[in-house]
Amino acid sequence: RLLLSTPIFYANGPPHIGHLYSALLADALHRHRGLRGAGPGRLSTGTDEHGLKIQQAAAAAGTSPPELCERVSGLFRQALTQAAVSFTDFTRTSQPRHQRAVRHFWGALRDGGALYKGSYEGWYCTAEESFLPESQLAERRDAQGRPCKVSLETGHQVHWTKEENYMFRLSAFRDPLQRWLRDNPHAISPDPFYQHVLRWLEDDLPDLSVSRERSRLQWGIPVPSDSTQTIYVWVDALVNYLSAVGYPEAHGDWWPAAHHVVGKDILKFHAVYWPALLMAAGLAPPERIFVHSHWTVRGQKMSKSLGNVIDPLACMGQYTVDGFRYFLLRQGVPERDCDYYDEKVVKLVNSELADALGGLLNRSTAPSINPSNTYPCFSESCFPKVLDYRGAKGTGRAAAEDYELVASVASLPLQVAGYFDSFQIYKALECIASCTRQTNSFFQRHRPWKLDRKDPAEQLWLDTIIHVTLECLRVCGTLLQPVIPHAADRLLSRLAVEPQERGLSGLTFLPRYSGEPSPFEGRQLGPDTGVLFPRLEQSGQRQKPSSPG
Numbered sequence: 001r002l003l004l005s006t007p008i009f010y011a012n013g014p015p016h017i018g019h020l021y022s023a024l025l026a027d028a029l030h031r032h033r034g035l036r037g038a039g040p041g042r043l044s045t046g047t048d049e050h051g052l053k054i055q056q057a058a059a060a061a062g063t064s065p066p067e068l069c070e071r072v073s074g075l076f077r078q079a080l081t082q083a084a085v086s087f088t089d090f091t092r093t094s095q096p097r098h099q100r101a102v103r104h105f106w107g108a109l110r111d112g113g114a115l116y117k118g119s120y121e122g123w124y125c126t127a128e129e130s131f132l133p134e135s136q137l138a139e140r141r142d143a144q145g146r147p148c149k150v151s152l153e154t155g156h157q158v159h160w161t162k163e164e165n166y167m168f169r170l171s172a173f174r175d176p177l178q179r180w181l182r183d184n185p186h187a188i189s190p191d192p193f194y195q196h197v198l199r200w201l202e203d204d205l206p207d208l209s210v211s212r213e214r215s216r217l218q219w220g221i222p223v224p225s226d227s228t229q230t231i232y233v234w235v236d237a238l239v240n241y242l243s244a245v246g247y248p249e250a251h252g253d254w255w256p257a258a259h260h261v262v263g264k265d266i267l268k269f270h271a272v273y274w275p276a277l278l279m280a281a282g283l284a285p286p287e288r289i290f291v292h293s294h295w296t297v298r299g300q301k302m303s304k305s306l307g308n309v310i311d312p313l314a315c316m317g318q319y320t321v322d323g324f325r326y327f328l329l330r331q332g333v334p335e336r337d338c339d340y341y342d343e344k345v346v347k348l349v350n351s352e353l354a355d356a357l358g359g360l361l362n363r364s365t366a367p368s369i370n371p372s373n374t375y376p377c378f379s380e381s382c383f384p385k386v387l388d389y390r391g392a393k394g395t396g397r398a399a400a401e402d403y404e405l406v407a408s409v410a411s412l413p414l415q416v417a418g419y420f421d422s423f424q425i426y427k428a429l430e431c432i433a434s435c436t437r438q439t440n441s442f443f444q445r446h447r448p449w450k451l452d453r454k455d456p457a458e459q460l461w462l463d464t465i466i467h468v469t470l471e472c473l474r475v476c477g478t479l480l481q482p483v484i485p486h487a488a489d490r491l492l493s494r495l496a497v498e499p500q501e502r503g504l505s506g507l508t509f510l511p512r513y514s515g516e517p518s519p520f521e522g523r524q525l526g527p528d529t530g531v532l533f534p535r536l537e538q539s540g541q542r543q544k545p546s547s548p549g
Contacts, residue, residue, distance in 0.1 A: 001040045003258040004030045007266060008046040008091060008240045011072040012057040015079040016302060017340065018263065018295050020312040021328050025292060025425065026261040027085040028329055031482035032420045035504045042254070044244035045080060046091030047073040050220040051233035052126050052212075058219075065219045069094055079312050084321055084485055089244045093236055101243035102236050103224050105281055109168065109210075110224075114280035118167040120209045123149060127156035129233050131209060166211040166229060173276035174205045180275060180285055188271055189423045190335045193264065193291040197271045208273060210235050238274045241286070256284040264293050290423045292334040298341045310340060319536060322484035323349040329483050330429040346536045353487065356436045357476070358532035360443065361491055364469040365525060369448055369462075375470055375496065375520040376463035378512035383464050385513055397461050401445070402468075405438045409472050410509045416479050417504070429483065432476050439472040467521070470495055471510045474520070478507055487532055496526045 006023045009015065023045060030043040049069040058068040073092055080087060091098055109115050122131040132151055137158060142148045149158050178201050181187055181194070188194040211229040214222065220230035239247070245254035256278075262270045267289075275285035294301075297308040315324045327345045330352070332338050363369065370376065383398040412435055419428035443465065451462040477491040481502065492502055501519070512518045 001254055001257050002033065002038070003042045003044060003241070003245055003254050004033075005043070005241055005244070005258060005260050006045040006087075007260075007262050008048040008093065008237055009076050010051075010053065011047040011049045011069045011076075012053045013304075014072065014075045015312055017310045017312050017315065017328065018302065019076070020079065020083055021292065021295060021332055022261055022263060023080055023085045023087075024083065024325055024328055025290070025332075025334075025423075027083075027087075028425050028482040029259070029261070029290075029420060029423075030086060031485070032417075032504070035478075035481060035502070036417070037503055037505045042088045042245070043086060044089040044091060044241065045076075045085070045087045046089070046240055046244075047076055047093070048233070048237040048240070049073065049092055049094045050236055051129050052217055052219075053129065055217065055219040056126070066094065082313060082316055082321065083325065091240045091244050093240060098240060098243040099221050101247045102221050102231060102239045104248040105239050105242065105277075106224055106231060106235070108281035109277065112280050112282060114169050114172075115166050115210065116169070117164065118207070119162070120165045120167065121160070121162035123158040124161040125151050125154075125156050125158045127151075128154060131161075132158055133206070163209075163213050163216070165209040165213070166223060166226075168208045168210045168235075168277065168280070170205045170208045170273070170276055173279060174201055176279055177201055177205075177272065177276060180279075186288065187285070188289045188291065190291065192335055193267060193271075197267065200268065200272060205272070208232075234269055234273065235277065238269065238277065242283075256286055258286040259288045259290060260286055261290045261292070264291050267291055290334070292332065293337045295332070296337055296339050299339055315345075319345055319349060320534070322487045323353065323533070323536065326353060326429070326484050329425050330433075331426065333426055334423060343538060346538055349533070350535050352433050352436070353484070353533040354531075354535045356433065356440055357473075357480075357487075357491070360436065360440050360469065361473055361494060361532050364443065364466055364473070365494060365528070370466055370525075371453075373525045375523045375525060376466050377460075377521055378467040378510070378518065379460040379464045380512070380515070382461045383468070383513065385515070397464075399445070401438075402442060405435075405442050405472070406468070406510060406513060408438055409435050409475055412475060412509070413479060413504060413507050420482075425483070428479075432479055435472060436476055439469055439476075442472075443469050467512070468510065470520075475507065475509045478502055478504065490529045491532055493526045494529050494532075496520070496523050 004026050006026045009019050026043060030041055033041050054065050054068065058065040061068060077090060123137060124131050128151065136152050137149045138152050140148055140150045142157065150156060151158060181198060188197055210232045211223050212232060214228050214230050217230045220233060221236055223229040223231055241258060241260065242251055242255065245251045260270055270289050278285050297310060300306060300308060302309050319327065327348055330348065382396045384396045386403065412431060415431050416428040419425065446465050448462050448465045451458045453459050453462060473491065474495050474497060477488050481488040512521065
């Protein structure tokens with residue numbers, strides 16, 4: 001069993017592509033795992049609906065916090081559903097089952113002696129919902145020119161705040177956290193983020209304020225047995241990963257088999273506070289935390305004030321759902337920030353999906369090349385198996401590059417699985433795109449349209465070229481299912497691949513080359529589903545597809 005999770009998204013504004021990127025990474029991992037037949041899996045997401053920021057955003061919008069959350073949560077659910085994110089659980093922190101889980105978790109912390117009441121003062125950042133140490137602050141001037149302090153990392157203003165709160169003994173968990181990370185070097189991926197967390201743990205960990213005065217913050221879950229305090233929004237939000245799997249009764253079936261996908265801006269909450277809170281409540285930390293970076297727009301940070309926030313729904317309308325999914329997962333590199341601009345999406349989707357993949361499917365199934373509309377036979381005499389093609393004086397018609405192609409595609413499923421496991425989906429897609437390019441070169445090189453079908457020897461070679469091409473398309477299409485589910489489905493249906501033949505566990509390439517039978521040989525192809533991927537124009541006007549030729 002495995003729980004994959006996205007962060008729950010803060011309900012103070014509509015979704016942008018950064019939110020969608022988190023969700024698509026988790027969705028691709030979830031779908032890939034399902035195709036491998038790896039046992040029951042869940043994908044949880046949702047909205048984080050408490051806290052000061054929501055209280056303020058609702059007041060500014062002239063509405064109540066529950067109404068704001070209802071609307072914004074609906075926008076997230078709509079965007080994720082439209083993007084084909086196959087979530088099984090959508091948690092809203094305003095739900096009774098979640099609030100019950102949070103109250104129970106608080107009780108476990110209290111009973112374990114991890115909480116105490118203390119007076120706390122420090123610089124509080126409302127935008128980040130956290131207290132910041134002096135070392136993370138800078139002096140600036142506010143709009144009126146008065147000196148003020150801001151967060152170094154985000155530029156948000158901070159205010160000196162003094163409160164009596166419940167404190168969590170985070171300081172007591174420095175050694176257990178270090179031990180956990182040393183014993184589990186893959187607990188946080190990619191590695192630069194793992195190293196980053198280890199460096200944080202070299203410093204002293206101050207205790208963490210885990211409640212706010214109710215008079216300042218009404219929009220949240222009250223502390224059990226102390227109605228003057230509200231549970232800190234981050235403690236409330238993190239428990240969503242447990243409430244999604246039925247905490248406090250049924251979570252034992254799933255926890256700690258959890259993989260969290262998070263943005264680097266919330267790494268400390270997930271890699272330091274959350275594991276410590278879990279240990280304090282008598283639970284194990286999650287198995288893995290996958291961390292990704294941010295999207296900029298033409299080199300600038302996305303911000304409301306710059307008016308450059310990218311609306312995912314508009315993008316899906318422009319580039320199609322699959323086109324947009326493919327772009328984010330193919331271009332997003334978890335270790336570093338990635339840049340978004342329209343021309344880049346259009347160029348990538350046109351070259352790799354419309355031309356390379358769609359064009360090849362079109363050409364290899366066209367009536368002029370494949371008049372019988374079948375998966376034709378492979379001829380061992382044209383493409384004999386050789387142990388070392390580099391030195392072979394070929395007896396068949398296949399060239400050295402053709403043997404290279406066969407080796408590349410044969411090793412592709414394992415390569416892709418390895419990259420999915422190490423959270424490098426972009427590298428998996430790079431390998432698939434490279435094999436698609438090689439297959440196009442193979443088809444071009446042998447110019448099947450020049451071969452004479454009436455000559456029996458030519459006919460054998462022509463059928464073999466098409467057989468190999470369709471096999472490459474079948475393998476690539478099967479491996480692309482987690483990323484472009486709709487287009488991959490159309491491609492596999494065109495190749496007459498049955499639903500039960502689309503899994504990854506039994507995926508073998510070109511069995512006829514090794515003298516094994518192929519279940520596809522001689523099979524009638526599926527109905528022509530038209531252009532696999534329409535070409536895009538700049539700023540997203542989709543062209544009319546040219547007729548399949």
